[in-house]
Amino acid sequence: MKATQLYKDFFESEKSGGLVLIAFTLISLAIANSAFGNSYLHFWETTFAGHSIEHWINDGLMTIFFLLIGLELEREIYQGELSNIKDALLPIFGAIGGMIIPAAIFLLFNFGTETQSGAGIPMATDIAFALGILSLLGNRVPTSLKIFLTALAVIDDLGAIMIIAIFYTKALFWSNLIIALGIFSFLLVLNRLKVRNLIPYLIGGVFMWYFMLHSGVHATITGVLLAFAIPFGNGGEKSTSYILQHFLHKPVAFIILPIFALANTAIVIGTDFTTIITQNYSIGIALGLIIGKPLGIITILFIAIKLGWCKLPNELxxxxxxGVGFLAGIGFTMSIFITLLAFENETIINNAKFIILLASLLAGLIGFISLKLTLSKEVIEEEN
Structure with missing residues (x-):
């Protein structure tokens, strides 16, 4: 497994961004539960151009986050971990297990209830948080493990995007959807005609986002579609895709995701803690992230390797x-994002966010401690 310079840049920005996310989450929680709590909550509900500030962040700014995810996914497919099917199968099988088992655990507690729509919540992995925690272990982490976690998280996000598009689209407005897809097709034609100037793609992306927003399909899907319309070329530093991806790293990691964290972790922690954690959806989310993720990844990978479909690299x-399986249980950004789509009841949304934070924190701690002990031991054994 070979890390390209762009991958190294991606990892550096994501790991630093993860630490920033932690800080902004703590700040948001502190303000929401202070004397300024009501004013803070009302601020995010302030209406601007027909939508609340929170809505603009979740449907607007997060489209740029999904654009970056799409660009990274495209690069992984053409040149990275997913370009070689033999290498790609390892994180693919891991991601499949890490999505199916958590969803199954959630449904075990919620099937047939009003909260069963939350099955997608424990399926996702927060790349920034997971890589941020992994980075705390320093140079003892082999590059192959970093790439495995990155590829796993990217595939997880792709799965989450597909789930959002398929299961969380409540009503379709076909005229707007057809226009949005028509714009996407036009951008693909520009790609085939070898138009490398980024401006037509960005302008087209804005119009595609507008019509997708009014189609019933979540507007953030536009980001992923736009990523695959932008010319990849040879993937070099002068390619359109490379330039945009490199440009977006820091704004996404240090502006967009922290703002998302501020707006979506303004959670008022009530005194009925016991009631919150004993709800079926709370149990499903917590067990799905903390147990379902590592269990699913290990189980499906073990089966795939035993059947000879893929193999474990010597360094892993x-x-x-x-340990990485537990880090994959850090849902945060994507889990909260799906929560907003899955539920309509504000109390359930608030409680689910709180459980996601607790479960992600616990999964991250277990993963960090596990890897710290494991990697230290492996380093000692290699030296001997």
Whole structure:
């Protein structure tokens, strides 16, 4: 497994961004539960141009986040971990297990209830948080493990995007959807005609976002579609895709995701803590992220490797894979995002966000401690 310079830039921005996310989340929680709590909550509900500030962030700014995810996914497919099917199968099988088992655990507690629509919540992995925690372990982390976690999280996000598009679209307005897809097709034609100037794609992307927003399909899907319309070329530093991806790293990591965290972790923690954690959806989310993620990743990978469908690289061990499995249980951004689409009841949304934070924190701690012990031992064994 070879890390390109762009991958290194991606990892550096994501790991730093993860630490910033943690800080902004703590700040948001502190303000929401202070004397300024009401004013803080009302601020995000302030209407601007027909939508609340929170809505503009979740449907607007987050489209740029999905654009970056799409560009990274495209690069992984053409040149990275997913370009070689043999190498790609390892994170693909891991991601499949890490999506199916958490969803199954959630449905075990919520099937047939009003909250069963939340099955997608524990399926996603927060790349920034997960890589941020992994980065705390320093140079003892092998590059292959960093790339495995990155590829796993990117595939997880792709799965989450597909889930959002398929299961969280409540009503379709076909005329707007057809126009949006028509614009996408036009951008693909520009790509085929080898138009490398970024401006036509960005202008087209804005119009595509507008019509997608009014189509019933979540507007953030535009980001992923636009990413695959933008010319990749040879993937070099002068390619359109590379330039945009490189430009977006820091704004997404240090502006967009922290703003998302501020707007969506303004959670008032009530005194009925016991009531919150004993709700079926709370149990489903917590067990899905903390147990379902590592269990699903390990189980499906073990089966796939035993059947000879893929193999574990020499630098990786089952213990390190398990540790990464726990880090994959850090849902945060995508889990909160899906929560907003899955539920309409504000109390359930607020409680689910709180459980996501707790479960992600616990999964991150377990993963960090597990990897710290495992990687230290593996380093010692290699030296001997």
């Amino acid at each position: 061990s089952w213990k390190s894979i398990l």
